[in-house]
Amino acid sequence: xxxxxxxxxxxxxxxxxxxxxxxxxxxxxxxxxxxxxxxxxxxxxxxxxxxxxxxxxxxxxxxxxxxxxxxxxxxxxxxxxxxxxxxxxxxxxxxxxxxxxxxxxxxxxxxxxxxxxxxxxxxxxxxxxxxxxxxxxxxxxxxxxxxxxxxxxxxxxxxxxxxxxxxxxxxxxxxxxxxxxxxxxxxxxxxxxxxxxxxxxxxxxxxxxxxxxxxxxxxxxxxxxxxxxxxxx
Amino acid sequence: xxxxxxxxxxxxxxxxxxxxxxxxxxxxxxxxxxxxxxxxxxxxxxxxxxxxxxxxxxxxxxxxxxxxxxxxxxxxxxxxxxxxxxxxxxxxxxxxxxxxxxxxxxxxxxxxxxxxxxxxxxxxxxxxxxxxxxxxxxxxxxxxxxxxxxxxxxxxxxxxxxxxxxxxxxxxxxxxxxxxxxxxxxxxxxxxxxxxxxxxxxxxxxxxxxxxxxxxxxxxxxxxxxxxxxxxx
DNA sequence: CGTTCGATTGACAATGATCAACCCTTGTGG
DNA sequence: CCACAAGGGTTGATCATTGTCAATCGAACG
Numbered sequence: 033x034x035x036x037x038x039x040x041x042x043x044x045x046x047x048x049x050x051x052x053x054x055x056x057x058x059x060x061x062x063x064x065x066x067x068x069x070x071x072x073x074x075x076x077x078x079x080x081x082x083x084x085x086x087x088x089x090x091x092x093x094x095x096x097x098x099x100x101x102x103x104x105x106x107x108x109x110x111x112x113x114x115x116x117x118x119x120x121x122x123x124x125x126x127x128x129x130x131x132x133x134x135x136x137x138x139x140x141x142x143x144x145x146x147x148x149x150x151x152x153x154x155x156x157x158x159x160x161x162x163x164x165x166x167x168x169x170x171x172x173x174x175x176x177x178x179x180x181x182x183x184x185x186x187x188x189x190x191x192x193x194x195x196x197x198x199x200x201x202x203x204x205x206x207x208x209x210x211x212x213x214x215x216x217x218x219x220x221x222x223x224x225x226x227x228x229x230x231x232x233x234x235x236x237x238x239x240x241x242x243x244x245x246x247x248x249x250x251x252x253x254x255x256x257x258x259x260x261x262x263x264x265x
Numbered sequence: 266x267x268x269x270x271x272x273x274x275x276x277x278x279x280x281x282x283x284x285x286x287x288x289x290x291x292x293x294x295x296x297x298x299x300x301x302x303x304x305x306x307x308x309x310x311x312x313x314x315x316x317x318x319x320x321x322x323x324x325x326x327x328x329x330x331x332x333x334x335x336x337x338x339x340x341x342x343x344x345x346x347x348x349x350x351x352x353x354x355x356x357x358x359x360x361x362x363x364x365x366x367x368x369x370x371x372x373x374x375x376x377x378x379x380x381x382x383x384x385x386x387x388x389x390x391x392x393x394x395x396x397x398x399x400x401x402x403x404x405x406x407x408x409x410x411x412x413x414x415x416x417x418x419x420x421x422x423x424x425x426x427x428x429x430x431x432x433x434x435x436x437x438x439x440x441x442x443x444x445x446x447x448x449x450x451x452x453x454x455x456x457x458x459x460x461x462x463x464x465x466x467x468x469x470x471x472x473x474x475x476x477x478x479x480x481x482x483x484x485x486x487x488x489x490x491x492x493x494x495x496x497x498x
Numbered sequence: 499c500g501t502t503c504g505a506t507t508g509a510c511a512a513t514g515a516t517c518a519a520c521c522c523t524t525g526t527g528g
Numbered sequence: 529c530c531a532c533a534a535g536g537g538t539t540g541a542t543c544a545t546t547g548t549c550a551a552t553c554g555a556a557c558g
Contacts, residue, residue, distance in 0.1 A: 092401075096409035096491065097410050103408075124401075153383060154386055157390035168357075170400075172327065178330070178513075210536065217408075218408070223538085227514095
């Protein structure tokens, strides 16, 4: 299997044996490059391979009530359609935000390796557990928080996830998302997201321009967004 | 392991072998009865056993921004803290709504059985996959839908899940939830949930009194709530 | 019979949506 | 090299969905 970042995470999380590690690393895969806006996997497809995000970002999206709702962002190392091992069809688009690179790993081959190395099954299950925890946080974010803490929380989450895969240092990272993307993810209008971000800037909490986001006051942002990174471990 | 309904679901979903089935059925467990409002598992606990809901309902809740946000409802056969096999602490309360019965299955014993029968690991992973799909729908529900379709969607989801475990027929079921519970789950105020439910009643779509809910016009409700049960399979 | 909880109603407030411009940067074709 | 188009960001004005507050009602229960 491809990505360094994924593998490193699985190794720590799942405490894999030597042979399991080798089996994982040795999995064959194909690489595909995507441009901004390209759809990696289409809603309704029945994929025969899993997608590992190697670089860039994907977002899981679907039109709900004439609104494009984003239900997840994926950072390098994530496997956005891992659940398709269990459920045949994927009911969302996986859309590249900015250019990205993905690797595809055949279900058939992957299933065989999982049969041979049960520790890997357990480790990948753990990945699903983390994704579920993220969804849970989003439910709470959308259900209970006002605009400002909601956006703050999402910023903290993205920063932490990027940091974990070595793509952010000191809260500074490259983010190709537009304010419209954030609106779709936060269930807010673009206009209101714009005003919210301005408020965060005005308070000196973030610097976000030309696709570079920097969290200037992490602690304060976490306080406002009621963010606790525990759930991402 | 205890519950008929869970086991039946796992059998169909996971295509378990004879020996795996036996191992599953043979798992030792302890039963506990809960009254309305009792907390089965407390936020911050580090459970040493998994909880299988045998009868009644649990809701996963946590206080966010001085609001009690419910992020999941559980029906009989569900294992609300299954993820604790992977993550040590649970960061929500699991609260009984109405009286309920739960079975607890020791992590140690369960882990051993999972090591011995990898097919079971895969099947339980599948349970996590379904729970994640439900969270995803909640994200979309909270992020994109107005009050009426939001409540309609939740009603459809509950009805379908109840039907799957044989606790609803023709969309009629026993539901101990209050309007306040629905408010906490839908991210709406109690007052507005009340008005929304009245609107559903006025349109002749539901009958809901003295803890009995009946979906009178399933198709119309699904249309309003933009509900498609695929994700629950 | 009083208390409590859940449901209901009305009046009013506010967060965030919508609509409509406008600006600025970037990219592209002539 | 310039003109123009397009996309993203920004702003102001207005609208409306939903929240808040407060009171009432009815049923269940001890």
